[in-house]
Amino acid sequence: MVTFNLTVPLSVDFSRPEDYLIFIFHILFATGSVLLAGSVVIGIMSTRALRSQNRFIFMLNTSISDTLTGCSVFYLGLFDVQEGYPSRNGTYYILPSFLGVNVLTFVFAQFDRYLAVCHPFFYKRYISRGVVIGVCALCWIYTYSILTVQSVVPVAFAAQMNAFGVIVLQVIVAVKVLMTIKLYMITRYQLSREAPGTDKESKKESLRIIVFVVICFLILWAPSFVNISVKYVTKNGLRFKNEATNLFAIMARFNALSTPALYIWGSPALRAAVWNSVWECQTDLQEIKASCENSCRLFRKIGLRMKLYNTEILKNSQHELKTSL
Numbered sequence: 001m002v003t004f005n006l007t008v009p010l011s012v013d014f015s016r017p018e019d020y021l022i023f024i025f026h027i028l029f030a031t032g033s034v035l036l037a038g039s040v041v042i043g044i045m046s047t048r049a050l051r052s053q054n055r056f057i058f059m060l061n062t063s064i065s066d067t068l069t070g071c072s073v074f075y076l077g078l079f080d081v082q083e084g085y086p087s088r089n090g091t092y093y094i095l096p097s098f099l100g101v102n103v104l105t106f107v108f109a110q111f112d113r114y115l116a117v118c119h120p121f122f123y124k125r126y127i128s129r130g131v132v133i134g135v136c137a138l139c140w141i142y143t144y145s146i147l148t149v150q151s152v153v154p155v156a157f158a159a160q161m162n163a164f165g166v167i168v169l170q171v172i173v174a175v176k177v178l179m180t181i182k183l184y185m186i187t188r189y190q191l192s193r194e195a196p197g198t199d200k201e202s203k204k205e206s207l208r209i210i211v212f213v214v215i216c217f218l219i220l221w222a223p224s225f226v227n228i229s230v231k232y233v234t235k236n237g238l239r240f241k242n243e244a245t246n247l248f249a250i251m252a253r254f255n256a257l258s259t260p261a262l263y264i265w266g267s268p269a270l271r272a273a274v275w276n277s278v279w280e281c282q283t284d285l286q287e288i289k290a291s292c293e294n295s296c297r298l299f300r301k302i303g304l305r306m307k308l309y310n311t312e313i314l315k316n317s318q319h320e321l322k323t324s325l
Contacts, residue, residue, distance in 0.1 A: 011026070023244075033067070040260045041064055057129065062102050063263070072096070085159040085162065113210060114183050150162065170229075180210060183210065
């Protein structure tokens with residue numbers, strides 16, 4: 001049984017210089033992921049034009065999971081945690097599974113783009129905003145329903161389910177790669193035949209984001225997949241002290257930073273929304289703070305002058321009183 005208490009040791013003991021680097025890295029990485037992915041969430045949620053487009057709903061769902069992944073690093077990266085069977089200070093895979101939600105969502109996003117490009121009439125008729133929101137909710141329900149079952153069954157059976165889940169994940173990744181290749185070829189052919197317009201630019205933008213996100217995903221996840229496969233097949237593979245020192249897990253979690261960064265880079269509309277909704281707001285707050293400070297200085301000057309004026313009046317009154325006496 002997993003226990004949660006305040007006695008969980010830190011991930012490193014600070015006996016070596018690199019321990020400090022590992023600890024600082026996880027703090028910076030977690031903070032950066034939360035700020036960047038959280039900015040995408042706020043930007044999409046606060047912009048009605050983006051919320052009305054299906055592709056941005058998928059971006060919103062992946063960015064929510066990326067934000068939560070960044071938050072999870074504050075525990076997985078800073079404390080001595082080892083997920084698995086058996087686990088040490090683990091979370092029943094609750095925190096690492098945010099990445100699984102991301103993967104599932106992106107696969108459905110690829111199918112969404114495929115239908116939008118290859119079957120536009122079917123897409124406009126049946127793939128509504130409500131359907132997309134339901135699919136995004138299904139990604140969360142499926143992922144955490146599996147985790148709920150694993151938490152109540154015997155450990156041996158839970159380990160088997162986890163192994164099966166790894167196989168399913170690798171199949172999903174293979175489908176993801178094949179869908180990207182097919183989508184790229186079809187979309188490139190379709191776009192060459194379309195007349196210039198906003199719809200064409202939107203499709204080009206979506207294709208560019210999907211291709212680069214999948215490339216980054218493969219680069220960051222491939223070492224982890226290879227190591228997991230080797231461990232299951234040969235019982236060898238690389239093993240690490242905890243999640244904070246697991247290089248492959250760190251690379252996989254790096255998707256929480258790269259994916260929202262690619263969203264912002266690839267979509268001018270999202271970039272403008274993030275700037276106007278989040279960072280420009282921060283600029284306004286700084287201006288308000290500066291204005292308040294100026295007002296405080298002005299009130300202090302007024303108060304000082306009033307004090308001097310009252311002192312002068314008091315002196316004159318005392319002088320007149322002495323003269324009258």
